[in-house]
Amino acid sequence: xxxxxxxxxxxxxxxxxxYGVFSPTGSDERTVGVRLGDHVLDAxxxxxxxxxxxxxxxxxxxxxxxxxxxxxxxxxxxxxxxAWVTVPAHRETVGPLMRPLSEVTLHLPFEVADYVDFxxxxxxxxxxxxxxxxxxxxxxxxxxxxxxxxxxxxxGTVVVSGTDVVRPQGQRKAPTDPAxxxxxxxxxxxxxxxxxxxxxxxxxxxxxxxxxxxxxVFGLCLLNDWSARDIQAWEYVPLGPFLGKSFATSVSAWIxxxxxxxxxxxxxxxxxxxxxPYLDDTREEPAGYDLRISVAVxxxxxxxxxxxxxxxxxxQQLAHMTVNGASLRxxxxxxxxxxxxxxxxxxxSLLELTWNGRDPxxxxxxxxTFLEDGDVVTLTAWAPGPDGTRVGLGEVxxxxxxxxxxxx
Numbered sequence: 001x002x003x004x005x006x007x008x009x010x011x012x013x014x015x016x017x018x019y020g021v022f023s024p025t026g027s028d029e030r031t032v033g034v035r036l037g038d039h040v041l042d043a044x045x046x047x048x049x050x051x052x053x054x055x056x057x058x059x060x061x062x063x064x065x066x067x068x069x070x071x072x073x074x075x076x077x078x079x080x081x082x083a084w085v086t087v088p089a090h091r092e093t094v095g096p097l098m099r100p101l102s103e104v105t106l107h108l109p110f111e112v113a114d115y116v117d118f119x120x121x122x123x124x125x126x127x128x129x130x131x132x133x134x135x136x137x138x139x140x141x142x143x144x145x146x147x148x149x150x151x152x153x154x155x156g157t158v159v160v161s162g163t164d165v166v167r168p169q170g171q172r173k174a175p176t177d178p179a180x181x182x183x184x185x186x187x188x189x190x191x192x193x194x195x196x197x198x199x200x201x202x203x204x205x206x207x208x209x210x211x212x213x214x215x216x217v218f219g220l221c222l223l224n225d226w227s228a229r230d231i232q233a234w235e236y237v238p239l240g241p242f243l244g245k246s247f248a249t250s251v252s253a254w255i256x257x258x259x260x261x262x263x264x265x266x267x268x269x270x271x272x273x274x275x276x277p278y279l280d281d282t283r284e285e286p287a288g289y290d291l292r293i294s295v296a297v298x299x300x301x302x303x304x305x306x307x308x309x310x311x312x313x314x315x316q317q318l319a320h321m322t323v324n325g326a327s328l329r330x331x332x333x334x335x336x337x338x339x340x341x342x343x344x345x346x347x348x349s350l351l352e353l354t355w356n357g358r359d360p361x362x363x364x365x366x367x368x369t370f371l372e373d374g375d376v377v378t379l380t381a382w383a384p385g386p387d388g389t390r391v392g393l394g395e396v397x398x399x400x401x402x403x404x405x406x407x408x
Contacts, residue, residue: 003098004091006037011392013037014086015385017078018254018394019063019219022104030061030107033099035254035394036085040104042097046084049093054080063110063255067199067218068330074199074218078259106253108160110197113329115158115249116321117193117225117241117337118150120312122269124340127352145273148312148320150334153225154246158333161253161396165226167373167403168247172230184403185228185244187357188371191338192295192305192348192379195223195251196314198332205325210284213315216328219257220314222293222379222396223335224250229351229370251333254394261391264290264383268313278323279316287313291393293339293381295348297371300363305339305348307381373402 006013012035022033022040033040044059052058054077057066066077084090119125122140129139143149159165167188173180199218202208208216225245232244268281268288281287291307317334338348347353350370354360357369371377377400381393 003036003039003095004085009390010037011382011390013389014082015389016256016260016391017081017085018256018260019043019066019109020253020255021062021107021109022099023107024099025103025105032058032060032063032066033104034081035101036098038101039098040101041081041085041094042099043081045097046094047080049097050084050090052080064330067110067197068201070200071215074257075259078257106160106162108158108251109253109255110331112155112158112333113198113331114333115153115155116150116332116334117153117245118148118312118317118335119337120148120310120317121336121338121340121348122311123309123342123346124338124348124352127340127347131351131356146275147279148317150317150321150337151240153241153249155333157246158249158251161250161394161398163248163250163398164401165248165250165398166401168228168231168243169403169406170228170231170243171234173234180234185231186370187229188400189227189229189350190295190371190377191225191227192293192303193223193225193335193337193339194289194291194307194381195221195333195335196318197221197255198328198334199330200328201330202322202328204327206327207278207325208318208322208328209278210281210287210315210319213287213318214258217258217314217318219255220261220289220393221252221255222381222393223252224377224379224396224398225335225338226250226398227349248398249335250396250398252394252396256391256393260385261289261383263385264391266290266308269309269311278319281313281316284315287315289314289383291381291383293348293379296378296380297361297363297368298365298376299378302361302363303345303347303353305346306341307336307339309341310336310339371400373400375400
C-alpha cells in the first residue's frame with residue numbers, strides 16, 4: 001500500500017503524527033522521523049525539500065532542538081507536517097522520503113536530562129498499602145492526598161523500547177531471614193506508566209504553575225519502570241527507591257505531542273481533600289487524559305489499566321516538582337507512576353496483579369508471580385482522537401535477560 005494511503009481507522013493516521021528518531025537499516029546516521037501508518041517520514045529531509053524555516057530543528061539526530069523551540073514552533077511544525085502528508089501537491093516530493101518501519105532502526109528519541117517518577121494512582125497506592133500495611137487504619141500515607149509523591153531516578157538507564165533488561169542484582173532480605181543475601185532479584189516486576197517529556201526549560205528559583213504545563217511539556221510516551229521488589233523492600237527505608245529501580249526504565253520510541261491528544265483530555269477524579277493553591281486545579285482546564293493501556297506478558301494481555309483514573313495530573317506533578325524552585329531542562333522526563341484502575345484486571349504491576357505473589361497469573365506458558373528470564377513485557381495504548389479516530393501511543397517492550405555472572 002502506498003505510504004500516504006493509511007487505512008481508515010489506523011491509529012497512526014495524519015491526526016496523530018508522533019515523533020521519533022531513526023536510522024535506515026545499515027546506516028549509523030540518525031534523524032528525526034514522524035510516523036504515518038507503517039512508514040516513517042524523514043522530517044528533516046522533507047523540511048529541506050519544501051523550504052521549511054524549521055528545517056534546522058528537524059534535520060537533527062535528536063528531538064532536543066525541537067523540544068527546546070517552544071509551543072509556537074511545535075504548533076507550526078505540526079501544521080506543516082500535516083500538510084506534507086495530506087496535500088496531494090506534496091506527494092511527489094515527500095513520497096520518496098517515506099520509509100517502511102521494517103527498514104529502519106528506532107532509537108531513544110531525545111537525550112534524557114533528569115528523570116522523576118511519581119506515585120499518582122490512588123488505586124495503586126491503596127493496593128500497595130493493603131499489601132504491605134494490612135493492619136493500617138488507612139492504606140494511604142497521610143501526605144498522599146495533599147501532594148504528588150515522587151522520587152528522582154537515574155536518567156542514564158532510560159532505554160528505548162526493544163532493549164533487553166538484564167535482571168538486576170543486589171541485596172535482599174526477607175523478614176524471616178537472619179541476614180541479607182546478595183544475588184539476582186527473584187521478584188522482578190513492571191510498572192505500566194505514562195512518561196511526560198519536557199521541552200522548554202525554566203529558570204532556577206522560578207516555579208512553574210499549573211497553567212505553564214502546556215508551555216513546557218511537549219508530549220508523552222509509554223513508560224515501563226522496571227522494579228526489583230525484593231531489592232526495593234530491603235533498601236527503601238528511609239530514603240526511598242534506589243537500586244531496586246535504577247537499573248532500567250523503558251520508554252516508547254514515539255513521542256506523541258500534546259496537540260494530538262486534545263480529544264483525550266478529561267477531568268481528573270473528584271478531589272476528596274482541599275488542595276493548597278499551587279495544586280488547586282478547580283479553575284484550570286481539564287488536565288487528565290483518557291489513555292487506554294494494555295499490558296501483555298509473552299503476548300498474553302494480563303491487564304488494561306485506565307489512565308483516566310489517575311488522581312494527580314501531569315500538570316500538578318510539574319507544579320509540585322518545581323514549586324521549591326527546581327529548574328526544568330530540555331529532555332526532562334517524568335513518569336506518572338503505576339497506572340491502576342479499580343478492577344483486578346486493571347492493575348499496572350505484577351505486585352498488584354498477583355497480590356505480592358499470593359495469586360499467580362495463569363499464562364499459556366505457565367504460572368507467573370514475578371518475571372522469569374526470557375519473559376517479554378509489552379505495553380501498548382491508544383487515546384480517543386478527532387471524529388471517532390484513535391490515537392496510537394506506540395508500544396514499549398522489553399525482554400528479561402539473565403543476570404550477569406559476577407562470580408570471581
